[in-house]
Amino acid sequence: MxxxxxLPDPTTAPEEPAAAAPEAPRRExxxxxxxxxxxxxxxxxxxxxxxxxxxxxxxxxxxxxxRYAPPLLPPSGEHWFGTTQFGQDLFTQFAYGVRATFLxxxxxxxxxxxxxxxxxxxxxxxxxxxxxxxxxxxNVVLVLPTLAALFIIAAYVDSYSVATQSFFIGMTSWPWAxxxxxxxxxxxxxxxxxxLARLSGVRPWKIIVRDIAPNMSSYLFMxxxxxxxxxVLAAAGLDFVGLGPSDGMSLxxxxxxxxxxxxxxxxxWWWFVPPGLGITAIVxxxxxxxxxxxxVFNPKLREM
Amino acid sequence: MTLEVSDLRVYYRTLRGDVRALDGPTFTLxxxxxxxxxxxxxxxxxxxxxxxxxxxxxxxxxxxxVVLDGDTVPVWDDRAMNDFRYKRISIIxxxxxxxxxxxxxxxxxxxxxxxxxxxxxxxxxxxxxxxxELVGLERDVLDRYPLELSGGMKQRTVMVxxxxxxxxxxxxxxxxxxxxxxxxRAVAETLVEFRDREFVKSMIVVTHDISxxxxxxxxxxxxxxxxLAEKAPAKTIIEMPRHxxxxxxxxxxxxVGVKYExxxxxxIPGSPPGLLDPPQGCRFRDRCPLADEQCLEQPPxxxxxxxxxxxxxxxx
Numbered sequence: 001m002x003x004x005x006x007l008p009d010p011t012t013a014p015e016e017p018a019a020a021a022p023e024a025p026r027r028e029x030x031x032x033x034x035x036x037x038x039x040x041x042x043x044x045x046x047x048x049x050x051x052x053x054x055x056x057x058x059x060x061x062x063x064x065x066x067r068y069a070p071p072l073l074p075p076s077g078e079h080w081f082g083t084t085q086f087g088q089d090l091f092t093q094f095a096y097g098v099r100a101t102f103l104x105x106x107x108x109x110x111x112x113x114x115x116x117x118x119x120x121x122x123x124x125x126x127x128x129x130x131x132x133x134x135x136x137x138x139n140v141v142l143v144l145p146t147l148a149a150l151f152i153i154a155a156y157v158d159s160y161s162v163a164t165q166s167f168f169i170g171m172t173s174w175p176w177a178x179x180x181x182x183x184x185x186x187x188x189x190x191x192x193x194x195x196l197a198r199l200s201g202v203r204p205w206k207i208i209v210r211d212i213a214p215n216m217s218s219y220l221f222m223x224x225x226x227x228x229x230x231x232v233l234a235a236a237g238l239d240f241v242g243l244g245p246s247d248g249m250s251l252x253x254x255x256x257x258x259x260x261x262x263x264x265x266x267x268x269w270w271w272f273v274p275p276g277l278g279i280t281a282i283v284x285x286x287x288x289x290x291x292x293x294x295x296v297f298n299p300k301l302r303e304m
Numbered sequence: 305m306t307l308e309v310s311d312l313r314v315y316y317r318t319l320r321g322d323v324r325a326l327d328g329p330t331f332t333l334x335x336x337x338x339x340x341x342x343x344x345x346x347x348x349x350x351x352x353x354x355x356x357x358x359x360x361x362x363x364x365x366x367x368x369x370v371v372l373d374g375d376t377v378p379v380w381d382d383r384a385m386n387d388f389r390y391k392r393i394s395i396i397x398x399x400x401x402x403x404x405x406x407x408x409x410x411x412x413x414x415x416x417x418x419x420x421x422x423x424x425x426x427x428x429x430x431x432x433x434x435x436x437e438l439v440g441l442e443r444d445v446l447d448r449y450p451l452e453l454s455g456g457m458k459q460r461t462v463m464v465x466x467x468x469x470x471x472x473x474x475x476x477x478x479x480x481x482x483x484x485x486x487x488x489r490a491v492a493e494t495l496v497e498f499r500d501r502e503f504v505k506s507m508i509v510v511t512h513d514i515s516x517x518x519x520x521x522x523x524x525x526x527x528x529x530x531x532l533a534e535k536a537p538a539k540t541i542i543e544m545p546r547h548x549x550x551x552x553x554x555x556x557x558x559x560v561g562v563k564y565e566x567x568x569x570x571x572i573p574g575s576p577p578g579l580l581d582p583p584q585g586c587r588f589r590d591r592c593p594l595a596d597e598q599c600l601e602q603p604p605x606x607x608x609x610x611x612x613x614x615x616x617x618x619x620x
Contacts, residue, residue: 128361191402193405193406195397195399196395196397199389200417201386201388201389201390202417206420210405210416211405214405214407215405215406299406299407299449299451299452300406
């Protein structure tokens with residue numbers, strides 16, 4: 001969303017130095033942010049994975065599909081995550097997979113979040129026939145068999161990149177977000193301070209951006225995180241049935257190959273555990289981060 | 305005249321028909337006048353005060369005119385009303401405790417509010433500081449969140465915000481009902497002070513606390529079942545009410561120091577009529593001890609003495 005930029009606060013801004021040196025709002029948020037263990041732990045884990053996905057691949061000499069090592073080596077100093085049955089290095093695959101996972105999550109989750117929140121806010125705040133129409137649209141998309149639709153799309157589109165996959169996932173996964181945001185916006189728009197803003201003649205979109213959205217910011221972020229996780233899992237599902245991007249590697253694809261080549265039966269745990277843990281850790285860390293962010297930005301939850 | 309309302313009709317839409325919550329009140333409000341608006345629940349006083357600022361979804365404008373400082377107020381046009389809201393007609397809501405966005409610092413909230421109404425915050429900042437001082441608040445409340453303020457402080461802050469642009473008409477909607485007695489007095493005095501300093505030109509104080517409104521109001525208007533019953537200077541209403549409803553309403557007020565054994569509170573037997581299909585004629589007829597055949601006809605709201613308007617056949 002186009003959340004309101006923290007304007008230079010005119011009430012505390014220059015001109016009057018004698019105002020008992022109040023801390024600027026941003027510094028205050030930082031003060032609480034740096035003292036919030038949940039936020040720090042969550043953010044650290046997410047950044048760690050992001051770093052792996054962004055920084056590691058360029059330094060690897062082999063591609064994720066290269067078969068150059070002995071098969072089924074357990075984790076060692078040379079092959080940190082071991083190797084596959086075909087002698088592919090699993091750490092290389094993991095690093096590329098994390099990169100694709102973030103891309104799918106951010107793009108797919110981002111598209112779904114933008115559509116879902118826009119529709120949700122407008123429907124919830126405006127109400128009336130606008131709400132009816134948007135709700136109908138939402139419900140129609142909601143009952144579409146998403147996975148089947150994705151299969152068909154994936155089967156028909158020729159050049160299929162991670163970005164294309166994200167786009168289609170985003171376009172099909174927004175409905176529940178729209179419904180969730182709508183119900184929250186609906187309840188918030190009957191709150192007193194929103195009523196007063198309306199009585200003061202503030203324009204609707206400003207009320208949405210300033211009065212409604214900030215009061216559900218953690219909810220919005222939560223929605224995004226869940227959409228992010230959902231997009232990652234949807235991508236993993238597509239990869240699993242062989243309809244993933246033709247070129248590339250993802251955590252879902254690693255798990256798919258592990259299952260396909262009998263890693264479970266062979267007891268090759270290093271093939272399927274790291275990608276599974278990776279997805280869990282990324283989504284879980286974002287969840288913890290969200291709880292922390294809530295405590296930082298909601299003055300009621302702050303602890304000194 | 306600041307405000308002239310004539311024959312304003314606002315009904316509530318329901319499946320079973322229109323509820324005639326506001327059925328044609330006609331009155332004027334002079335410059336500098338503080339008018340207390342009294343009546344029991346369902347008398348239409350809230351509908352009247354809401355109609356002057358914003359009709360909600362179920363309210364339907366039927367007819368009538370509202371003129372403020374010579375300009376017609378387009379109460380039926382939600383969009384056109386935006387030019388009036390806050391700048392010329394402002395409201396202190398009943399819910400001052402929760403009237404401020406909990407995630408914004410108060411100063412920033414005010415700045416955003418002003419800016420969205422096309423007023424530069426910097427031009428008004430000094431005045432804002434002065435007014436905060438006037439109501440006994442430090443200027444650093446601007447740098448706090450609403451939850452860091454006490455109830456009384458929030459109330460005063462909202463009063464300052466509501467009147468910041470010097471509106472012609474201020475509607476104070478049950479502002480004292482959630483406060484303790486000593487704070488009530490302070491709030492009431494502040495309202496008078498705002499008028500005396502000409503922050504607001506005139507004021508409608510909606511309340512069912514007649515004894516409080518008597519302290520501050522110049523005139524009191526009593527409503528019953530969507531219509532006006534009586535309007536007169538505050539002193540006259542209290543000492544020489546003409547309308548039987550006003551008399552009975554005043555008799556239902558407890559007096560401090562009078563024991564139950566000495567004088568029982570009388571109350572008004574019966575309850576107000578349903579407004580979905582209101583009875584013909586005077587709506588107070590069923591509960592009125594003076595009612596006769598003449599009351600089957602709607603009594604006009606006439607001036608029986610100078611500045612004393614009554615809608616009752618028996619008021620002569």
